[in-house]
Structure formats: structure tokens, C-alpha cells
Amino acid sequence: MPYTPDKPKLAETSDELRARIPGWGVDLDPKDRPSVPRERFDPNLGGAHWEFPERQPETFPRERSIEHRFLTPVFGTACPPKGLSGVIRRYSYRRYSEGRAAHWLLLLAADRVDTVESTLRSFLTRHPDNPVTETGVVSEVTHHGLASRLRSRRVDKAHQPLDPIIVAAPWVLAGGAAYLAVRKVARSRRR
Amino acid sequence: MRAMVYRGPYRVRVQEKDRPVIEHPNDAIVRVTRAAICGSDLHLYHGMMPDTRVGQTFGHEFVGVVDEVGPSVRNLKPGDRVMVPFNVYCGSCFFCARGLYSNCHNVNPNATAVGGIYGYSHTCGGYDGGQAEYVRVPFADVGPSLIPEWMDEEDAVLLTDALATGYFGAQLGDIVEGDVVAVFGAGPVGLYAAKSAWLMGAGRVIVIDHLDYRLEKAASFAHAETFNFAEYDDIVVQMKKTTDHLGADVVIDAVGAEADGNFLQHVTATKLKLQGGSPIALNWAIDSVRKGGTVSVMGAYGPMFSAVKFGDAMNKGLTLRMNQCPVKRQWPRLFEHIRNGYLKPSDIVTHRIPLEHIAEAYHIFSAKLDGCIKPLIVPTAA
Numbered sequence: 001m002p003y004t005p006d007k008p009k010l011a012e013t014s015d016e017l018r019a020r021i022p023g024w025g026v027d028l029d030p031k032d033r034p035s036v037p038r039e040r041f042d043p044n045l046g047g048a049h050w051e052f053p054e055r056q057p058e059t060f061p062r063e064r065s066i067e068h069r070f071l072t073p074v075f076g077t078a079c080p081p082k083g084l085s086g087v088i089r090r091y092s093y094r095r096y097s098e099g100r101a102a103h104w105l106l107l108l109a110a111d112r113v114d115t116v117e118s119t120l121r122s123f124l125t126r127h128p129d130n131p132v133t134e135t136g137v138v139s140e141v142t143h144h145g146l147a148s149r150l151r152s153r154r155v156d157k158a159h160q161p162l163d164p165i166i167v168a169a170p171w172v173l174a175g176g177a178a179y180l181a182v183r184k185v186a187r188s189r190r191r
Numbered sequence: 192m193r194a195m196v197y198r199g200p201y202r203v204r205v206q207e208k209d210r211p212v213i214e215h216p217n218d219a220i221v222r223v224t225r226a227a228i229c230g231s232d233l234h235l236y237h238g239m240m241p242d243t244r245v246g247q248t249f250g251h252e253f254v255g256v257v258d259e260v261g262p263s264v265r266n267l268k269p270g271d272r273v274m275v276p277f278n279v280y281c282g283s284c285f286f287c288a289r290g291l292y293s294n295c296h297n298v299n300p301n302a303t304a305v306g307g308i309y310g311y312s313h314t315c316g317g318y319d320g321g322q323a324e325y326v327r328v329p330f331a332d333v334g335p336s337l338i339p340e341w342m343d344e345e346d347a348v349l350l351t352d353a354l355a356t357g358y359f360g361a362q363l364g365d366i367v368e369g370d371v372v373a374v375f376g377a378g379p380v381g382l383y384a385a386k387s388a389w390l391m392g393a394g395r396v397i398v399i400d401h402l403d404y405r406l407e408k409a410a411s412f413a414h415a416e417t418f419n420f421a422e423y424d425d426i427v428v429q430m431k432k433t434t435d436h437l438g439a440d441v442v443i444d445a446v447g448a449e450a451d452g453n454f455l456q457h458v459t460a461t462k463l464k465l466q467g468g469s470p471i472a473l474n475w476a477i478d479s480v481r482k483g484g485t486v487s488v489m490g491a492y493g494p495m496f497s498a499v500k501f502g503d504a505m506n507k508g509l510t511l512r513m514n515q516c517p518v519k520r521q522w523p524r525l526f527e528h529i530r531n532g533y534l535k536p537s538d539i540v541t542h543r544i545p546l547e548h549i550a551e552a553y554h555i556f557s558a559k560l561d562g563c564i565k566p567l568i569v570p571t572a573a
Binding site: 021027051162 | 392564
């Protein structure tokens, strides 16, 4: 009890815990814990045979945080910036440091633009986006969607109905816009 | 090659993609034989992490066979079975020289605040991940290790992040003999953190979640006392009651950005993206720990601000400790624990899903269907 000096007594002693739980206390001594102390200076520990790594060739203008002095010697090349989302990303990296909310908000906005651009682009390929197969929603049927939710008092049931709206809303809005556009063109031709 | 590809929030698919190539002399190309979906992959899947680009392949938990090595690679050769830490790191920068591999400064041009992580947005370096048939592994002489002959491949893949992170989280708690340790979150990292707390001499281990099937696993796998916060009006009061009103000595946040338990916090963070993450579990941790205690944060949060109760943390004199796990530092000791039978990481695996069904795998894990705790991904060519 915090109102008196002694710590509340535990239900089991250390000997009882050692007997019941495999491995209890084997890392009791901090010396046996690999991240104690957290920082341990040893430049040879990591296995590197360089002081500064060779530089990876920069095959496209690689965006970087303005908090870096230069482009890091190694970097990922998964998805170079492209389209309007790429313009937003490059601006965000060029203009704002990681300390600015604008940097992250612009990148999040670019992510949403990227989704729209990529989905539209996919319709020009042999593999157009398919929200049914890509959401894996069929697993609701094959992996006990209803039973998984009814079985216990899980709290995520309160917000899970928002997920289909988040996924479907852009498709519904785009479909509506396409319908209106087609109707307008058809009407103007009839005139 | 076949690879998982992100198509936008809540949408992923498998498609043909170019096989990765050597881009740096110390690169290796690894043929993936087992991968996993991590709880933190769901932050990407839900569109929460800034600079998550359509077309990226996720996956920072994977093992495989070396297929090709760059000209400066000395420690690996084609055919070697390797496990790869989720950290991409150089081994020689200021931070790596001090063992802070997860904070490497030479691998992520996109941000200085975080190191490199495979398949984890461009904010973490823009590397493709291992939910694919092949993956590029930079600094092959530094990160990967040979999988010991005696080790099961599924145990090895869990060592690349989840187990190492849970074990690291318990270490950051600075547990002393007889400590009461509370763990928020009964996902893979929470289960491993709870189990690790016993290894460090905890006197009592409590796990809190809202999913009964995961709490059952916490009781059986991690020998923990469990509380379903959905059954209590106020879980913080319950934590006080169960600790004789003192609070836990150490609390571990193993939930992170998508914490449930407060509708407003959850929706503003995960649906509206107005916070870097939903800090419900972190705030409960701050409230549930005793004054002068330690909160260890293993849950992943986005880089934006979150509504964290720093005032209470300050008034209570708490020590807040956190970091992405420097995985490889944990391995020698964890290998011993697995070999001695103290840990069996693959006991928490619930699903093994072919790469071709990646969209279903993400939905099952995200929506917590079918008792899912840890899904492994089996590539087509494995």
C-alpha cells in the first residue's frame, strides 16, 4: 500500500516462481541483458569493414531530409516520386524539416493523391485495381468474420464500420462523378 | 518475381515485379522462404504512416537463402540460410558504433529521426520489404546472420523483429527482482515482452487487452495474469486496485499507434490521421505505473504529434524509455534462451498463408478474425 513504507507482498516467492516458470530470473543480472547499458562504444561490433561506406550510385534525384548534411551513402529505391504526388513529396522534402507538421501533412496528402493517381493509372493496364480482391474482404466469409466479432466484447466493433466507408467512399464518389460526366456528354450530343 | 504491393489504404495485392538487383557493393539478394506480417505493418496498411507510396512491398520480418552477393561481401555466399534483422544499418556510423543499430544515420535519407527499416514507407528509407520472393539486403556483412542448424525457420523469422522487440522492451523496463510488470497489448510483442519479464525476475506479470483469445494466449504462453479492459469501467482504477493502489513498477506499451479503448482518440488518429498515433495505451501506461516507475514504449507511433499525458508523467517522476529495437544485439542471448527451452517463439503463430493470398492475410490480421495473433507468409518459390 502506498500510504505506508513497505511494498505490497507478492503472492509467490522467487523460489516458487523459479520452479513454476521456465527460465525465471536467468537474466536477473543486468550484465546478462544484451542492451544494458544501452550505448556501448565498439566500432568493430557491427562487422563493418569500412569507416564510411561506399556510396550507392544515385540513379535518379533522390529526395532527402534537409536535416541531413548530404544524401546518405545507401538508400532505398522502391518507388521514386512520380506524378502530382511526386511534386508534393519533393516540395515537402525540399521546404520543410522533420520538425514541421507541414512536412508530414504534405506527405500524407501526397499519399492520398498517389492512391488516386495510381488507381486511375491502373485502368490503363491489364491489371486494374479491384477493391474487392485487394481488400481481402472475402476472408470475412472464409475466416469467420461474424463469429470473430460476436464471440467477445471487443471494443474495435465500435469503429470497424468506418473502414468500408473509408475504402468505398473514393470509389463511390469517382463513380458518381464519372456518371455525371457521361450524362452531360450524352445530353450535349443529343442537342 | 511475385511480390506483395501496396495499392492504397486497406488495399494490397500480389503482382509481378522486377527481381531486385545489387545496387551497392555490399548488397545481397535474398530469396525469401518465410516472412511475417507485423502489427506495425498495419499502420502502413491503414495509410497512417506518411510517405507510404503505392507500389511499395512491405515486410520487415523475413528469412531466406542468399541468392546473390555484391563484390565487397565477405561474410555471406549464395546458398547460405540467413535471418535478417528488420533494421537496415551500416555498422559504422556514430550510432551503430554505440550499438544503436536501429538509429543508423547512413541508410535513411528521408529522415534523421528514424533509421532504415525494410518495407516500411519512404519515411524509413524507401526499401522494399520481404513479403516477396526476393529482397535486396543492404550491408550484407553487417545485418544478416546465418540461421543456426538447430533452429526452426519459423522461430528464426520471429527473431527478426517481434521476439527481439519484446525482449528489448522488457530490458528497457530495468526490471529488478520482484517487480510488478504490466504489459498493455497481447499481440506478439506484448506476449514476448511478458514472457521476457519473467526471465528478468519479475514477481508478477499482468497483460491487458480487449481480445479474449489473445488474453488466453497471454495466460498460457506467458504465464500472465490477464485483464480485459472492455470489462472494466476504468482500467486504470483496476490496475491500481490490483496493485494495492501503488501501481505497477514497470509498464510496457506494446500497442502503439492504433490503440483502442477511447473512440475519439482512436478515430482522430487512425481514421482522420490528425495525430501521429492513438496514445490510449501509452496514457494508460503513464496512469497505471507507480510514481518513480518506468514506462517502456515498444508500440510504434507515426512521426507527428500525439496527445500524450506528459504532465502526469512529469508529476509522477516517471522514466520513459523507448527505441526501435537494435535486433542483432539481442540474438546471441535469445539463441541461448531458445536452445535452453525458455522461449519457443513459434508457439504464437496462428496462420500460415501463401503469398498469393496476401490481401486476405492483411484483412484477417487487421480485423482480428479467426483468432489471429501472428500470420506467417509463405512465398510461392519457398
